[in-house]
Amino acid sequence: AVLQVFTIAQGKNADFNASMTMDFLPALKKAGVKDFWVYNTNFGGNGQIVTVRPVEKFAALDGNLFAAANLPMEVLQQMFAKRAATVTNVATDIIRLLPDLSYGMPGGPAQ
Numbered sequence: 757a758v759l760q761v762f763t764i765a766q767g768k769n770a771d772f773n774a775s776m777t778m779d780f781l782p783a784l785k786k787a788g789v790k791d792f793w794v795y796n797t798n799f800g801g802n803g804q805i806v807t808v809r810p811v812e813k814f815a816a817l818d819g820n821l822f823a824a825a826n827l828p829m830e831v832l833q834q835m836f837a838k839r840a841a842t843v844t845n846v847a848t849d850i851i852r853l854l855p856d857l858s859y860g861m862p863g864g865p866a867q
Contacts, residue, residue: 758808761806763845771842786827789821
């Protein structure tokens with residue numbers, strides 16, 4: 757899975773959420789992403805949003821995810837400019853879910 761932790765700039769939560777729902781989620785769906793989970797850190801996260809995108813194989817990480825959405829370059833640039841204006845830091849990790857050790861995922865871990 758691709759796990760990203762976004763640190764949201766002070767006062768920019770509404771802008772980040774609007775960009776996520778109006779720009780990124782439709783683009784991800786158009787690109788063929790089936791599952792995408794967003795978590796808001798309520799305690800101790802200092803304005804952090806965590807996203808998780810499961811991937812079947814490491815090969816799914818090759819190339820540009822949004823290329824499959826066939827969005828014009830101008831649209832992609834606007835999307836990422838909006839995001840850049842709302843976040844102060846983004847940390848990306850690739851994680852592996854192990855069925856016998858993982859819990860809490862919607863629908864349970866993939867088999």
